[in-house]
Amino acid sequence: MAGLRMMLDPGKTGPEALKLEENLRKRVVGQDHAIREIVDVYQTFVAGMSSPGRPAGSLLFLGPTGSGKTRAVEAVAEALVGDARAVVKIDCAEFQHSHEIAKLIGSPPGYLGHRETKAMLSQEALDAHHTDKVKLSFVLFDEIEKASDSLWNLLLGVLDKATLTLGDNRRVDFSDTIIFMTSNLGAAEMNALLRPKLGFAVHNGESQAPDKLARAGTDAVRRRFTPEFVNRIDKMVVFHALGEAELRQIVDLELAAVEDRIHGATGAGAIELAVTDTAKEYLLHEGIDARYGARHLKRAIERLMVHPVSNLIATGQLEANDRLVVEFDSRLARLVFMKEYQATEPRVDERAAAA
Numbered sequence: 001m002a003g004l005r006m007m008l009d010p011g012k013t014g015p016e017a018l019k020l021e022e023n024l025r026k027r028v029v030g031q032d033h034a035i036r037e038i039v040d041v042y043q044t045f046v047a048g049m050s051s052p053g054r055p056a057g058s059l060l061f062l063g064p065t066g067s068g069k070t071r072a073v074e075a076v077a078e079a080l081v082g083d084a085r086a087v088v089k090i091d092c093a094e095f096q097h098s099h100e101i102a103k104l105i106g107s108p109p110g111y112l113g114h115r116e117t118k119a120m121l122s123q124e125a126l127d128a129h130h131t132d133k134v135k136l137s138f139v140l141f142d143e144i145e146k147a148s149d150s151l152w153n154l155l156l157g158v159l160d161k162a163t164l165t166l167g168d169n170r171r172v173d174f175s176d177t178i179i180f181m182t183s184n185l186g187a188a189e190m191n192a193l194l195r196p197k198l199g200f201a202v203h204n205g206e207s208q209a210p211d212k213l214a215r216a217g218t219d220a221v222r223r224r225f226t227p228e229f230v231n232r233i234d235k236m237v238v239f240h241a242l243g244e245a246e247l248r249q250i251v252d253l254e255l256a257a258v259e260d261r262i263h264g265a266t267g268a269g270a271i272e273l274a275v276t277d278t279a280k281e282y283l284l285h286e287g288i289d290a291r292y293g294a295r296h297l298k299r300a301i302e303r304l305m306v307h308p309v310s311n312l313i314a315t316g317q318l319e320a321n322d323r324l325v326v327e328f329d330s331r332l333a334r335l336v337f338m339k340e341y342q343a344t345e346p347r348v349d350e351r352a353a354a355a
Helices: 015-027 032-046 069-081 098-105 123-127 149-161 187-197 209-224 244-266 277-287 294-314 350-354
Strands: 057-062 087-091 137-142 163-165 171-173 177-183 235-238 272-275 323-329 334-340
Touching: 015 032, 015 069, 032 057, 032 069, 032 177, 032 235, 057 069, 057 209, 069 087, 069 137, 069 177, 098 149, 123 137, 123 171, 149 163, 149 177, 187 209, 209 235, 244 272, 244 277, 244 294, 277 294, 277 323, 277 334, 294 323, 294 334
Parallel strands: 057 177, 057 235, 087 137, 137 177, 272 323
Antiparallel strands: 163 171, 323 334
């Protein structure tokens, strides 16, 4: 007699991965597909089902500048170990020549100054931010297409065997590491596909956009990298250009970050920050640039919000426990900063009382 059978749900997300997904959605805007791919890699790692002898995951993020590729990596580290600086970040623009690889693996014995050359990819660097609950490392190769062939060849062994031999013959284990790579390859083709939809325009034909974007990105990657390198990457994830709705959410996130910075600068008696809707609209208007995405918006907030508030704090115009209201003055066509006092008992007009 056959036993009872129950339908299982392989698409269900475990509690740890679900918590990561919720945290990423609070930090990364408009890239749900990328979040899902990251969560899948993490759930596989938590279940102990990562490929043996390989890194926990290797992901190549593609897409236009300012779409959140680097931010997504930092958000993973924030969500899992509480610190965006837990990411070992390799700026590939600094590795355009083969001899610069020594900065990653250290110089071999016998070379002048080899003891002073600290390998960026040492085991100590990978494990520095492990916690009791999360023993997972994060390495980011930013703008991977700018690196020399020597770095790509170095990565072949890391992606395939999860090991790296340093200049002094020590071995580094990458089996508990997620390797992220970012690239702007194919960004021009993606922008051409999305040009009618960038900024505040209406998004038409959205159902066809993801497939076309993915094809543009992956085709550019295959033209640039060797098949051996491409075949060792677990996932290629395309980040989409951000539209008006996403940029509005980013304004709120960036203003919350500004308020955190104010709190950090003013200590226990924190300054309360209130930004009106018209002020947010002005920041959004000043920060929109289809070529640079959210990166241009962040620069606008630094210029129009952070620098003026810094001046107000430095000159003593704002002090602990004050409330700062930021408004847009249409007559002056700029933001104005007001210190709001708590309401008190109404003042009595002495002349009226005497009459």
